[in-house]
Amino acid sequence: MSMPQPDETAGPGTEPKPRAYDADAEPVIRIDNLVSAFDENVVHEGLSLEVRRGEIIGLVGGSGAGKSVLLNTLIGLRDPQGGTVEVLGVDVQKATGPERDELERRWGVLFQSGALFSSLTVRENVSAPMSEHTGLSNHMTAELADTKLAMVGLPPRAGNLHPAELSGGMRKRAGLARAIALDPELLFLDEPTAGLDPISAEAFDTLISNLSEALGLTVFMITHDLDSLYALCDRVAVIADKKIVAVGPISDLEKSDHPWIKQYFLGPRGRAAATAADKPVRDTAVQGPNTDMPKEGA
Numbered sequence: 001m002s003m004p005q006p007d008e009t010a011g012p013g014t015e016p017k018p019r020a021y022d023a024d025a026e027p028v029i030r031i032d033n034l035v036s037a038f039d040e041n042v043v044h045e046g047l048s049l050e051v052r053r054g055e056i057i058g059l060v061g062g063s064g065a066g067k068s069v070l071l072n073t074l075i076g077l078r079d080p081q082g083g084t085v086e087v088l089g090v091d092v093q094k095a096t097g098p099e100r101d102e103l104e105r106r107w108g109v110l111f112q113s114g115a116l117f118s119s120l121t122v123r124e125n126v127s128a129p130m131s132e133h134t135g136l137s138n139h140m141t142a143e144l145a146d147t148k149l150a151m152v153g154l155p156p157r158a159g160n161l162h163p164a165e166l167s168g169g170m171r172k173r174a175g176l177a178r179a180i181a182l183d184p185e186l187l188f189l190d191e192p193t194a195g196l197d198p199i200s201a202e203a204f205d206t207l208i209s210n211l212s213e214a215l216g217l218t219v220f221m222i223t224h225d226l227d228s229l230y231a232l233c234d235r236v237a238v239i240a241d242k243k244i245v246a247v248g249p250i251s252d253l254e255k256s257d258h259p260w261i262k263q264y265f266l267g268p269r270g271r272a273a274a275t276a277a278d279k280p281v282r283d284t285a286v287q288g289p290n291t292d293m294p295k296e297g298a
């Protein structure tokens with residue numbers, strides 16, 4: 001295997017190692033010849049993609065290209081019209097009962113809206129998957145929820161608040177805490193930095209990078225955010241013309257002749273993101289700088 005290996009001597013406080021796509025690693029997602037349609041509206045037609053263990057893969061594509069429909073299909077919320085979807089070795093559409101339950105324990109999802117229960121506190125939101133999937137006491141799940149909140153850079157007092165009392169960046173962090181509540185091996189993110197100001201978005205990128213590193217996650221991330229793609233992704237998959245038209249490191253995609261890809265990566269925003277990516281500003285702690293947390297008593 002020719003992939004660069006992590007430096008064994010690197011301790012905490014050193015630069016995060018560059019993550020790598022390992023073509024020999026086990027596939028954790030296998031999408032084969034997927035067909036999705038809403039009546040006459042065909043969204044996916046022969047879409048195939050494999051995601052390998054340990055990589056952070058970004059999915060990009062125009063608005064309405066079928067990214068969220070793909071995510072919903074991957075997590076079994078939607079049955080496709082054709083093809084197969086295998087996640088963590090299980091045919092998602094056929095998984096029922098305990099098999100389905102196990103899948104839900106092994107993956108975490110951060111939906112675009114955050115999808116937190118508005119009537120529950122943040123701590124209760126993060127505890128919810130634990131209560132659903134484990135036999136732990138309420139006391140235990142609350143304590144574990146607080147450790148998850150700390151991991152995403154939220155203070156314990158945030159646990160007492162309701163989602164509406166949080167800033168956008170804090171809500172994303174709370175959603176992420178819930179997504180990692182059950183120590184998943186696979187994390188799905190739908191537009192995690194959409195709606196955040198640039199500083200909060202960068203802090204959130206750093207958080208995802210450090211968490212995925214610390215927890216050994218495989219990450220499937222839908223995003224429009226070119227800065228996130230450059231900062232985080234080992235590979236990027238492009239959805240256009242109802243299928244994955246290209247997948248690879250950004251440096252490869254920048255050479256693509258596909259009109260959408262050319263416009264996306266070589267337009268002014270793409271070039272600005274590429275330039276910014278040459279100036280690494282990564283934080284090294286597991287918690288990213290928490291710029292969006294209001295000051296105590298503020």
Ligand SMILES: Nc1ncnc2c1ncn2[C@@H]1O[C@H](COP(=O)(O)OP(=O)(O)O)[C@@H](O)[C@H]1O
Pocket residue numbers: 038041043061062063064065066067068069070
């Ligand atoms: N529940 C639905 N009913 C009918 N059409 C839908 C539904 N969800 C998505 N679509 C259609 O599927 C296409 C892809 O949508 P989506 O996956 O949400 O796009 P995006 O890439 O922006 O996430 C769009 O044409 C959308 O109108």
Ligand SMILES: [Mg+2]
Pocket residue numbers: 067068069
């Ligand atoms: Mg979408």
